[in-house]
Amino acid sequence: MPLKEALILAGGLGTRLRPIVPDIPKCMAPVSGRPFLQYLISYFQFAGIKRFVFSLGYQHELIEQFLHSSLAAHSFTSVIEVEPLGTGGAILLAATKMKDESVLVANGDTLFKIDISELSMFHKHNDADCTVCLKPMQSFDRYGAVILRKDFTIEKFEEKKYYDNGLISGGVYALQIPRFFHYSLPQKFSFEKDFLEANSGRRKFMGFVQDKYFIDIGVPADYFRAQAELKEEI
Helix, strand or coil: CCCCEEEEECCCCCHHHCCCCCCCCHHHCEECCEEHHHHHHHHHHHCCCCEEEEEECCCHHHHHHHHHHHCCHHHEEEEECCCCCHHHHHHHHHHHHCCCCEEEEEECCEEECCCHHHHHHHHHHCCCCEEEEEEEEEEECCCEEEEECCCCEEEEEEEECCEEEEEEEEEEEEEEHHHHHHCCCCCCCCHHHHHHHHHCCCCCEEEEECCCCEEECCCHHHHHHHHHHCCCCC
């Protein structure tokens, strides 16, 4: 069954964009006159996502106002962090609102145009606890590299340093919710460090590789690049 629900992490502060963007949540940074989050939602809707759960925190009222003006009321819900829970804690809290067993999880400041239908089939065929969408990249030091075995199970996550080439996590995942709840996880934790990295090599984590369009607006250089590249998207 194709993934139909998406959990969007949209509580980021956007501190690295403060010098060039007003004091707003990172996902709401304007790109060619529209919040970046709108490009993300529009792509996922086009790809078949029918329902969204948004994990919010910082200035959540601003995001909720945008969501209510952009989406049908029945197509989304939001969960508010009273205090920062880390990416893992935010997913754990928002996951209580998901209806399907396997869902798409994505960062609200990153657009990775993966084929969701192919991801769904890969995730289901491999009966994965979590499938990490991976992007081939050259000459990078902003991201850590992900090492796969021949069967596409994840062997390990490498630290951030310079790589001539490698696979990076695109910040998009297919997550099996009931199994996620069975892990012994604290209220506050990092999804990347405390869940994926801590359990890689011994849990059913798969790497789904696609060389598709990818942009992360977390730093000014890529935020400016988004202005030109996403101009015609909507």
